[in-house]
Amino acid sequence: MISINKQCQNEILPLLISCKHLSTITSYDQLTELNLSNLKLLKIDRFPFEQFPKLKSLDLSSNQLISINIDWSKTFLNSIEYLNLSSNKLETLLFLKDFKYLKILNITENLLRNNERFLSLYICPTIEHLIDFNQEQIYNDQIKYNQLLIQLNSFPYYKKQKICEIVFGDFRQTIINLIEKQEIFSEFSLSPLGNYFIEKKFNEFYLQIKQNFQTYLTDDFQLLMNIKETTKTNYxxxxxxxxxxxxxxxxxxxxxxxxxxxxxxxxxxxxxxxxxxxxxxxxxxxxxxxxxxxxxxxxxxxxxxxxxxxxxxxxxxxxxxxxxxxxxxxxxxxxxxxxxxxxxxxxxxxxxxxxxxxxxxxxxxxxxxxxxxxxxxxxxxxxxxxxxxxxxxxxxxxxxxxxxxxxxxxxxxxxxxxxxxxxxxxxxxxxxxxxxxxxxxxxxxxxxxxxxxxxxxxxxxxxxxxxxxxxxxxxxxxxxxxxxxxxxxxxxxxxxxxxxxxxxxxxxxxxxxxxxxxxxxxxxxxxxxxxxxxxxxxxxxxxxxxxxxxxxxxxxxxxxxxxxxxxxxxxxxxxxxxxxxxxxxxxxxxxxxxxxxxxxxxxxxxxxxxxxxxxxxxxxxx
Incomplete structure (x- = not known):
């Protein structure tokens, strides 16, 4: 593992923002672990994951991170399995949405809302261990996440008589009201990750209607939901x-x-x-x-x-x-x-x-x-x-x-x-x-x-x-x-x-x-x-x-x-x-x-x- 101390701070800061300093370096190709802790980093707009194709472990702990761009890893599908974000000032985990292989996540001592913490299980379903204030936190969050899924299953996806009412109404507000009825999900809509979750569920709902109800819904509803293939035309x-x-x-x-x-x-x-x-x-x-x-x-x-x-x-x-x-x-x-x-x-x-x-x-x-x-x-x-x-x-x-x-x-x-x-x-x-x-x-x-x-x-x-x-x-x-x-x-x-x-x-x-x-x-x-x-x-x-x-x-x-x-x-x-x-x-x-x-x-x-x-x-x- 390569550990980068404060003496390297002037070199690693631009590295986090762009790849310019890595264009002539080839030794990072085999790097599997990288420690960027204690560098007083405030934010990350883009991380050059493409320069670390075999990187499995990334330590960003004990910095002063207040934000990480939600698309910081968009240009390259990273292979990170262990990510340490402890002792920072992060308020959302939405930037984890493109992590496909993450198994261990340490988020101890941040400014995360409860809804942000357990919803990380949704955007990173591969997580096996979520480290927080205690070792049982991942168990508690898993229970909370399961309760959310159970609550969403009560949403009338499959009740034909309710579908038109939901579609014509405000779907977003309807699903928020349903979730926030339970005290453990209070202020769910104030979470950036919560809003991301709601948008994903809306897309799932839309696809279900197109696939499952196309053959027997009324013509009026099929027209409203754009069931017929009308979008293939170049206007x-x-x-x-x-x-x-x-x-x-x-x-x-x-x-x-x-x-x-x-x-x-x-x-x-x-x-x-x-x-x-x-x-x-x-x-x-x-x-x-x-x-x-x-x-x-x-x-x-x-x-x-x-x-x-x-x-x-x-x-x-x-x-x-x-x-x-x-x-x-x-x-x-x-x-x-x-x-x-x-x-x-x-x-x-x-x-x-x-x-x-x-x-x-x-x-x-x-x-x-x-x-x-x-x-x-x-x-x-x-x-x-x-x-x-x-x-x-x-x-x-x-x-x-x-x-x-x-x-x-x-x-x-x-x-x-x-x-x-x-x-x-x-x-x-x-x-x-x-x-x-x-x-x-x-x-x-x-x-x-x-x-x-x-x-x-x-x-x-x-x-x-x-x-x-x-x-x-x-x-x-x-x-x-x-x-x-x-x-x-x-x-x-x-x-x-x-x-x-x-x-x-x-x-x-x-x-x-x-x-x-x-x-x-x-x-x-x-x-x-x-x-x-x-x-x-x-x-x-x-x-x-x-x-x-x-x-x-x-x-x-x-x-x-x-x-x-x-x-x-x-x-x-x-x-x-x-x-x-x-x-x-x-x-x-x-x-x-x-x-x-x-x-x-x-x-x-x-x-x-x-x-x-x-x-x-x-x-x-x-």
Whole structure:
């Protein structure tokens, strides 16, 4: 066995993070035991198991480990049989999910919950000895684990009359309630390993229904559970993958194309993308760039006074949003230096430049009933800004272009001031707890009156602002179900589903499904009322999802596209008929390169994806 003492600390720390220091070393190929104790390690993001193909014993005891990446061994199937994690500060054992040969596990003196400890028997069924505070702990945990299995067997998997009720309801919450009825399983849903267990059981339940009930369930239920083979079809055909935001060949992989969005309510399929220091307009029919705005040359043709930008090299476009005002299609683009640009693609000009000092624009949207009000998310602050003077001046400019003899009839001097005042400002962070960052904004028209509320997605949950012109009410935070917020409260994106029943789709970082909920019901109790969920694997990088809704005489449906890490995106479709039959379709679709997808946009003919390596992917419906 090789024992590594403190003198080797500087060498072994990078070894735990990457394999660079092992590329020229061959003596580790025969190593079977490795002692990495007492090195004051705080976390492990990745362990180079591939460099130790015969390693059977690993000692990480007496460090200060607070976290180990759940995928630390994903790149190589390890052969570890003995693992010592004693005397650390670990709170979960979810990182053991890829250990196929583990027999002895020492977890003495950690910060593990009881549910984490005994559930290690589930993710590592090969464990023969689980060492904890006493030698009989493995026996006690085995009894507890058997009790859990007995309890789950009482779950009505095989009772046909109960299946529809379970499927239509919230399966996750149903199974949590069943487990937590017994005191020994209290706070089961607070355990990361407990949530992993629940997801696995849900998948088993789904497969059982498909295999055991296919022949005699009703047609309605078979359609709902997607029994028929509908997911083998490729819904989208890639037609163009290209770079357009780079400055030179050297930075092809360093620029992220942050967002994309199709021009609303048009048939020419023009797509806007923003990333780096460029905004591009792309015709998807021809896959050609029709026009682009570049930060270094961006200036207004309508206003006579445009200030020089500071720190251009540190500025990039981060978000965009379309609005339709009368016959004008206007794009608002936000940048990391606090600037907001108002663009008219038809006239190929920038007609408005708004500056928010000491800000970085995270997201933008327009008021649902007042198109002249632009809503801005910056850090933990929401601002409402009236841009009526900019629009009026643009319309005057257009009149002048259409009829050269017509005078430029708008002379309001306030137009020349870039720093406009905010009509309303909402601060979501009170100075306590984790810092809140705004990630997405969505206006929702209430069903019981003509008012609307603003939904604010953040890294710390969902907030609601009841905006009114003459009032300034405090934001309200909607509580997430425990099964969600124990995984993550980082909301990536919110999208409105325009079906007869108005729903909101919510995409949460690190959550294994996309949920959609009824806001009217949620506002009554200030807690999310989740109607349904769509399966989706965990995502480590935030991605903006796309929703496309259709309504026919007898059918209403919506499609959902969301990106995943490592070169794939996921397609979900729910279609409802007047006969109450519903078809759920889910498919994972690979793309040819291995990027991380940052955003998606979808219309009736095309799908566009943007990535963190400067790639724009355009797909056409089959």
């Amino acid at each position: 989208f055909q890639p037609i163009k993958l290209f770079h357009s935001h780079h400055q030179s060949k050297e930075d092809l992989t360093t620029i992220s194309v942050h967002m994309c969005a199709f021009v609303p309510n048009t048939s020419n399929h023009i797509l806007a993308t923003c990333g780096g220091q460029k905004v591009c307009f792309i015709n998807c029919n021809t896959c050609e760039i029709t026009h682009l705005f570049e930060l270094t040359t961006l200036s207004s043709k309508v206003t006579s006074n445009t200030k020089k930008l500071k720190d251009k090299n540190k500025t990039y476009f981060s978000c965009l949003s379309w609005i339709e005002i009368e016959d004008l299609k206007i794009l608002a683009v936000g940048a990391t230096n606090g600037s907001i640009y108002l663009l008219s693609p038809k006239w190929k000009l920038m007609f408005g430049h708004i500056e928010l000092p000491n800000s970085s624009i995270n997201c933008l949207t327009w008021h649902s009933s007042n198109p002249f009000t632009l809503v801005i998310g910056s850090y933990h602050t929401v601002r409402f800004i009236n841009i009526r003077s900019y629009i009026d001046r643009l319309q005057s400019f257009i009149r002048k272009q259409n009829k050269p003899t017509v005078p430029f009839d708008y002379v309001d001097s306030s137009m020349f001031i870039n720093k406009v005042s905010s009509t309303h400002i909402y601060n979501l962070y009170d100075g306590h707890g984790p810092l809140i960052l705004i990630t997405d904004l969505l206006f929702y028209p209430l069903s019981n009156n003509n008012n609307s509320v603003l939904l604010v997605g953040t890294t710390s949950g969902l907030f609601v602002i009841k905006y009114q012109d003459k009032q300034n009410q405090s934001p309200i935070q909607l509580a997430l179900p425990k099964s969600i917020w124990t995984v993550s409260e980082h909301i990536e994106s919110l999208r409105l589903i325009n079906n007869p029943i108005r729903l909101i789709a919510m995409n949460i970082l690190n959550l294994d499904y996309i949920c959609y909920f009824d806001l009217d019901q949620s506002l009554k109790h200030q807690q999310l009322h989740i109607i349904h969920s769509l399966p989706n694997p965990s995502r480590q990088i935030p991605t903006k999802m796309a929703i496309y809704s259709t309504n026919n005489a007898d059918t209403s449906s919506f499609e959902c596209i969301v990106g995943s890490n490592h070169g794939s995106f996921f397609y979900h479709k729910i279609q409802s008929h007047e006969t109450k039959k519903s078809i759920c379709e889910n498919q994972q679709i690979e793309i040819s390169i291995l990027p991380n997808i940052l955003s998606a946009s979808l219309n009736e003919h095309y799908l566009c994806l943007t990535t963190n390596n400067n790639l724009i992917c355009i797909y056409k419906r089959q």
